[in-house]
Amino acid sequence: MIGDWLDIGPTDQIAPGNAxxxxxxxxxxxxxxHTLDNRxxxxxxxxxxxxxxxxxxxxxxxxxxxxxxxxxxxxxTGEALGDDEGCVxxxxxxxxxxxxxxLREAVVGKKAA
Amino acid sequence: xxxPMTFGNDKQAITHRERLVVIGNGMAGCRAVEEILARDPGxxxxxxxxxxxxxxxxxxxLSPVLAGEKAFDDIVINSAEWYAQNGIELIAGDPVEQxxxxxxxxxxxxxxxxxxxxxxxxxxxxPFIIPVPGRKLPGVVTFRDLDDVDRMLAAAxxxxxxxxxxxxxxxxxxxxxxxxxxxxxxxxxxxxxxxxRQLDEAAGWLLKAELERRGQTILTGADTAEIxxxxxxxxxxxxxxxxxxxxxxxxxxxxxxxxxxPATALAKAAGLDVERGIMVDDHMITSDPAIxxxxxxxxxRGTCYGLVAPLWDMCRALAGHATGAxxxxxxxxxxTKLKVSGIDLFSAGDFSGGEGAEDIVxxxxxxxxxxxxxxxxxxLVGAVLxxxxxxxxxxxxxxxxxxxxxxxxxxxxxxQAFASGGALADPNAAVAALSDDAEIxxxxxxxxxxxxxxxxxxxxxxxxxxxxxxxxxxxxxxxGLVESLLRLTLGDEIEAGPKTLCKxxxxxxxxxxxxxxxxELKAIPQVLQELHWSTADGCSSCRPALNYxxxxxxxxxxxxxxxxxxxxxxxxxxxxxDGTYSVVPRMWGGITSPQELRAIADVVEKYDAxxxxxxxxxxxxxxxxxxxxxxxxxxxxxxxxxVSGHAYGKSLRTVKTCVGSEWCxxxxxxxxxxxxxxxxxxxxSWMPHKFKIAVSGCPRNxxxxxxxxxxxxxxxxxxxxxxxxNGGIKVRATDLLCKVATEEEALEVCAAFVQLYRExxxxxxxxxxWIERVGLAAVKAGLFDDxxxxxxxxxxxxxxxxxxxxxxxxxxxxxxxxxxxxHLAEVRPMxxxx
Numbered sequence: 001m002i003g004d005w006l007d008i009g010p011t012d013q014i015a016p017g018n019a020x021x022x023x024x025x026x027x028x029x030x031x032x033x034h035t036l037d038n039r040x041x042x043x044x045x046x047x048x049x050x051x052x053x054x055x056x057x058x059x060x061x062x063x064x065x066x067x068x069x070x071x072x073x074x075x076x077t078g079e080a081l082g083d084d085e086g087c088v089x090x091x092x093x094x095x096x097x098x099x100x101x102x103l104r105e106a107v108v109g110k111k112a113a
Numbered sequence: 114x115x116x117p118m119t120f121g122n123d124k125q126a127i128t129h130r131e132r133l134v135v136i137g138n139g140m141a142g143c144r145a146v147e148e149i150l151a152r153d154p155g156x157x158x159x160x161x162x163x164x165x166x167x168x169x170x171x172x173x174x175l176s177p178v179l180a181g182e183k184a185f186d187d188i189v190i191n192s193a194e195w196y197a198q199n200g201i202e203l204i205a206g207d208p209v210e211q212x213x214x215x216x217x218x219x220x221x222x223x224x225x226x227x228x229x230x231x232x233x234x235x236x237x238x239x240p241f242i243i244p245v246p247g248r249k250l251p252g253v254v255t256f257r258d259l260d261d262v263d264r265m266l267a268a269a270x271x272x273x274x275x276x277x278x279x280x281x282x283x284x285x286x287x288x289x290x291x292x293x294x295x296x297x298x299x300x301x302x303x304x305x306x307x308x309x310r311q312l313d314e315a316a317g318w319l320l321k322a323e324l325e326r327r328g329q330t331i332l333t334g335a336d337t338a339e340i341x342x343x344x345x346x347x348x349x350x351x352x353x354x355x356x357x358x359x360x361x362x363x364x365x366x367x368x369x370x371x372x373x374x375p376a377t378a379l380a381k382a383a384g385l386d387v388e389r390g391i392m393v394d395d396h397m398i399t400s401d402p403a404i405x406x407x408x409x410x411x412x413x414r415g416t417c418y419g420l421v422a423p424l425w426d427m428c429r430a431l432a433g434h435a436t437g438a439x440x441x442x443x444x445x446x447x448x449t450k451l452k453v454s455g456i457d458l459f460s461a462g463d464f465s466g467g468e469g470a471e472d473i474v475x476x477x478x479x480x481x482x483x484x485x486x487x488x489x490x491x492x493l494v495g496a497v498l499x500x501x502x503x504x505x506x507x508x509x510x511x512x513x514x515x516x517x518x519x520x521x522x523x524x525x526x527x528x529q530a531f532a533s534g535g536a537l538a539d540p541n542a543a544v545a546a547l548s549d550d551a552e553i554x555x556x557x558x559x560x561x562x563x564x565x566x567x568x569x570x571x572x573x574x575x576x577x578x579x580x581x582x583x584x585x586x587x588x589x590x591x592x593g594l595v596e597s598l599l600r601l602t603l604g605d606e607i608e609a610g611p612k613t614l615c616k617x618x619x620x621x622x623x624x625x626x627x628x629x630x631x632x633e634l635k636a637i638p639q640v641l642q643e644l645h646w647s648t649a650d651g652c653s654s655c656r657p658a659l660n661y662x663x664x665x666x667x668x669x670x671x672x673x674x675x676x677x678x679x680x681x682x683x684x685x686x687x688x689x690x691d692g693t694y695s696v697v698p699r700m701w702g703g704i705t706s707p708q709e710l711r712a713i714a715d716v717v718e719k720y721d722a723x724x725x726x727x728x729x730x731x732x733x734x735x736x737x738x739x740x741x742x743x744x745x746x747x748x749x750x751x752x753x754x755x756v757s758g759h760a761y762g763k764s765l766r767t768v769k770t771c772v773g774s775e776w777c778x779x780x781x782x783x784x785x786x787x788x789x790x791x792x793x794x795x796x797x798s799w800m801p802h803k804f805k806i807a808v809s810g811c812p813r814n815x816x817x818x819x820x821x822x823x824x825x826x827x828x829x830x831x832x833x834x835x836x837x838x839n840g841g842i843k844v845r846a847t848d849l850l851c852k853v854a855t856e857e858e859a860l861e862v863c864a865a866f867v868q869l870y871r872e873x874x875x876x877x878x879x880x881x882x883w884i885e886r887v888g889l890a891a892v893k894a895g896l897f898d899d900x901x902x903x904x905x906x907x908x909x910x911x912x913x914x915x916x917x918x919x920x921x922x923x924x925x926x927x928x929x930x931x932x933x934x935x936h937l938a939e940v941r942p943m944x945x946x947x
Contacts, residue, residue: 008938017650017676020937032937036650036676053692056680056740058653065653067680067688072653108942 005094005101006108008032011040012098019055019064021045024107030091031055032100033075035062041075042093042102048073048086130158133435134219134227136209136379137235138163140172141408141424143191144558145233148432150199156436159201160227162219165258166206168193172258173421173556176283176452179262179290190583212383214401231403231435234380234391238373238409238419243278247340252351253367256287265366269294273365276300276354278337280307282451284370285324289453291368292329299330299362301337301354303371311449311460315476316483316499323456323481332356340367373419375410390417395441396434397427407431413444420447425558448509450502450555459505462495462512463487470494473526484526491519504528506594507543510551544597553598554584554591564595568602575599615654617646622658622875629666637663637674651677658876661763664799665871668913675930681761684933685921686743694743695736697760698750699796702770702788702808703731712753716746730767730805732758740934747922756920759796763877765867766805768792769817773810773827782827784810787856791825791863797917798867798910801874801883806863819847822870822880823863828852832859836866836892837884845881848889851897862896865906868913869895872906 014020014034022030022042031045031054039062045055052068062075072081078090092103133149135142138161146159163169174188196203204221211220218228240255242248254264268275269291277288280302292298300307306317307324321331336357343352353363375390386392386400390412397405397413407427409419418424423445430442448461475484482500486493486508492515496508507529511518518525524532529543547553549562559582567582578595579586585595614622625644634640637659641651651659656677663671681687686694698713713733717725724736738746747757760766768791771777773784788808795806807818808825818824820840824847826833831854835847850866853859869892874883884892896903925934 006940013932013937015676015932018933020932020935022937022940024940025942027940027942030940050690051692052690053688056684056688056692058656058679059676060650060652060656061648063652068690070653107940 004104006104008100008102010099011095014040017059019057019059021053021055022102022107027108029053030102030107032093032102033059033064035059035075037061039075040093040095040100042091043073043075043078044089044091046088047071048080048088049084054088130156131230132228133157133159133231133233134229135159135161135233135235136212136219137161137233137237137408137410138165138169138203138205139235139237139408140169140190140421141237141410141428142233142235143169144424145235145407145428145431146199146201147191148428149435152432152438153436154199157231159199161196161201161203162207162209162221162227163203163205164208165260167259168196168203168205170259171556173452175256175259175262176286176290178259179256179265179287180293181290185259209379212379212404214383214404217403229403231405233431234399234404234406234410235408236376236379236410239376240369241372241374242369243337243371245337245339247342247351248369250340250342250349250351251345251347252365253340253369256283256368256370257373265291265368266294268366269296271365272296274299274363275366275368276362276364277368277370278354279368279370279372280304280331280333281310281370281372282308282449284368285320286452287368287370288324288329291366292327296366297328297330299332299364300324301335301356301362302331302333303336305334307331307333308449308451311497312458312499313485313497315474315485316458316460316497319481319483319499320451320456320458332360332362335360373409375412375417377410380406380410388412395430395443396439397431397442398434405431405435413442416444418445418447420449422447422552422555422558446509446513448505448555450505457498457500457502459498459502459508460496461505461509462493473522475526486525488518488522488525491517491522493518493525506547506551506553506591510547514548544594545601553594554586556591557583557586559584561598564598565602568599573599573603614658615652617641617648617652617655618644620644625659626662626666626872629662635663635667635671637677657763661799661801661876665913669916675933682763684740684743685747685757685761685925686738687761689736691737693737693739695734695760696738696743696746696750697728697732697734697758698755699758699767699792700732700755701792702768702785704770704785704789705733708753709755712750712755716749719749720746728760728767730760731769732760732767734760741936744925744928744931744934748926751920751923751926756796757922762799763802764799764804765792765795765797766803768795769805769807769821771808771810771815773808777810779813780810780827781829782810782832782856784808784816784825784827787825787827787832787859788816790856790860794860794864794911794914795867797919798871798914799917800867800871801876802879804867804870804880820844821847823866825859825863831855834859834862834866837880837889839879839881841879843881848884850889850893861903861907864910865896865903866892868906868910871910871913 016034017036019031019033029045031043033041045053047054047066049071050068052066054064054066056067057064063072065072071084074081078088080086091106094101169191171188171190177183207221207223209219209221218226220226240257254261274297275291277284277300280300288298288300306314307320324331338355338357341352341355342349351367353361355361377387377391380391381387391399391406391410393399393406393411393413397407399406408424426445427442430440433440451458469489471488473486485497487495493511498505521532547561551561553559553561553564563582564584567578572578572581578584585592613619614625640659660674660677675683686696717735720742722735722737726734728734768788770785770788774780774782805821806823807816807821809816809818810827818826819835820838824835833852834850836850838847839845870880
């Protein structure tokens with residue numbers, strides 16, 4: 001079971017309201033978010049609009065506002081909200097005993113799993 | 114009988130007014146009086162008896178009072194002034210105990226005897242108490258009036274657990290309130306699904322699941338056997354409830370909310386015709402022509418109503434007849450909304466299905482939404498909406514009008530916008546399509562025609578409409594409809610009203626700034642709480658605005674909230690389209706040195722920056738720096754004596770200068786020297802928006818000072834100070850603010866103007882739109898009307914600056930907030946490891 005999940009370290013590395021990044025060699029950079037109501041989400045760090053780094057946006061509720069053109073992206077579904085259309089892949093994330101785990105196959109792609 | 118005495122013919126007109134006595138100071142009694150006054154204010158001398166010792170209030174709003182969302186004052190319908198202004202005698206706290214029809218008098222508990230020409234019975238209903246053992250124990254309460262609410266609040270204060278018997282509208286609202294007040298709540302409901310009189314099984318199940326998710330325990334199909342007592346400090350009190358299946362549920366308070374029955378005892382004792390309710394005809398006249406009755410105590414055409422909407426219709430019919438213009442009441446179709454915040458639920462009409470009824474159902478499991486409409490013989494006869502009730506008033510309107518809906522049957526379930534062929538996707542158009550008698554405000558029974566008439570008579574804002582016709586003044590669920598009517602009726606005029614700060618609040622920018630100072634709010638969560646923000650932690654519009662307003666209001670006290678800053682202000686650099694950053698070091702007044710240029714050149718090479726460019730503000734901009742490298746870049750620039758140029762902030766950007774009298778053959782003053790002094794004074798200050806300054810050494814204006822937020826144009830005799838210029842999308846030349854003789858005065862006025870802008874402009878409002886909004890005269894008045902104003906504003910600016918002028922780059926270069934720049938980790942899958 002542990003093998004299916006990638007340990008990316010303790011939860012306290014990300015302050016509430018912030019996000020941090022996780023580059024993936026040969027894959028797309030991942031942004032891990034910590035919301036103000038203490039939830040964690042992981043998305044590919046790329047706005048569906050013009051590829052803005054979502055990790056640098058303002059986090060409010062379970063939404064992040066892209067820093068480039070203010071698109072609002074749901075952290076839960078990765079979908080653009082409001083009148084905008086588009087979706088960014090989400091990475092299944094699990095919190096266990098104060099550590100964050102990402103689903104390995106979603107991080108590195110099927111062939112590496 | 115106490116006949117009124119007369120003292121001469123001139124008083125005849127008054128003493129001959131008929132005397133109307135109203136039994137019941139509740140919603141029905143007072144509404145009937147209001148309707149009569151609206152038609153013929155001088156017709157009756159009116160006295161109202163009320164059992165409760167208080168003025169008339171909106172009983173259906175007791176639930177929000179219990180939930181802590183409203184205070185008693187918020188739900189008062191008619192204040193003591195209303196009674197006084199209309200010459201109504203209010204006898205509160207003295208219930209009528211007997212009606213003597215032979216002498217046409219009523220007798221109150223105190224022994225008071227009042228004669229009447231016309232009597233109106235509006236005694237409402239009594240809570241139904243199920244006849245189980247223990248029902249009279251202390252701690253068993255009903256949910257009918259303010260005293261009941263006070264009893265529940267007293268119990269909730271001590272915490273513990275509550276049992277609510279009855280899973281109907283009233284019971285669920287009581288359970289919600291007690292739950293919000295911190296009690297562990299169990300709802301006991303006899304029927305298999307909640308609110309079975311208003312909801313079908315599917316919607317009842319969604320409701321149950323949602324309430325359980327919120328921590329309530331819901332027991333359906335549960336029949337109460339008895340209420341158990343225990344010995345308490347003040348004698349026996351309630352301990353819990355035992356069900357017929359043997360289960361026991363402990364409780365510190367038991368709320369009995371199983372239903373109501375018309376309060377008919379008084380009428381029955383007086384010999385009036387009474388079945389379930391007091392029998393009335395279409396004009397609300399009882400079996401005694403001198404006695405009328407209205408509200409929940411009556412039975413009309415075989416029906417007793419327990420909801421508020423029919424009451425408004427009854428009162429209209431009653432008043433029509435009582436003032437000689439009978440209109441008649443033919444019964445009401447009712448609709449229901451549950452007042453539990455966060456749960457949207459609507460039902461109307463008949464949804465029992467049966468022969469000839471066609472169901473149209475739509476479910477959206479992801480959103481937890483459920484819609485069902487029932488059509489019979491081509492007409493809409495019922496609707497149940499859960500999760501999305503926006504179309505409730507449209508369905509209700511179709512239902513009451515009984516029009517043939519066959520033509521739109523296929524689209525009916527998708528709501529008004531879709532069924533109208535998309536033409537009504539605009540919510541204003543949807544409201545425009547409602548008929549004049551469509552009910553807008555269910556709490557206060559206000560029709561569309563009344564709201565529109567109120568607006569036409571001069572109520573141009575939501576608040577004015579609320580105070581003048583009470584629409585949207587109670588639960589607020591129709592606020593959107595009223596706003597649409599304002600837009601439809603007034604067109605653009607409503608736009609004159611102040612805009613709210615963002616969608617999370619109904620306060621304007623100015624309100625928020627004022628309240629931050631008045632209430633001494635010093636943190637964003639505190640503002641959100643105290644000013645009733647509708648979102649848990651704001652949005653990307655309001656958070657940066659609030660952060661700035663707090664920073665400006667409490668210099669040195671407020672701790673900047675990094676999470677409320679746009680990325681550029683968090684990373685002290687400008688984000689570019691590829692996610693890299695550009696870095697602009699400060700060059701005071703646009704003057705640089707070989708050492709600075711060398712340091713910049715070194716950074717460009719060391720970090721492989723793809724481009725370096727001279728900016729419009731006379732600085733050098735290094736492009737393509739990765740966020741991880743920013744602290745190291747800053748350390749190198751710091752080492753050469755350069756600090757952050759704030760090219761990224763809603764802050765003082767640059768002071769652009771021309772060379773002035775030191776070199777230029779036309780120069781009149783030392784414009785570069787003054788520019789450097791101004792930049793030294795103003796750098797690092799946060800502003801509502803970016804702020805650009807320029808100093809030109811002569812009217813040829815090479816520094817382009819007349820398209821800056823603050824511009825100085827030097828002349829032989831001194832300095833012309835200009836404000837409000839903008840070279841952006843919409844070019845605006847500055848307005849001349851004033852002319853001063855010395856550099857010191859120029860600096861002082863600059864500081865004062867910057868501070869006035871900092872304190873008064875809305876967040877993200879440049880000086881140009883700010884001045885156009887408030888007018889140059891207001892800006893001048895703020896600075897110059899009071900001879901001490903410039904000095905005081907400038908002093909406040911300098912005070913604020915002492916907390917702002919340390920280089921954010923230096924702190925980051927020293928390692929502060931390093932996690933903002935570093936990656937969490939890096940993933941290198943096995944196949945890339947080799």
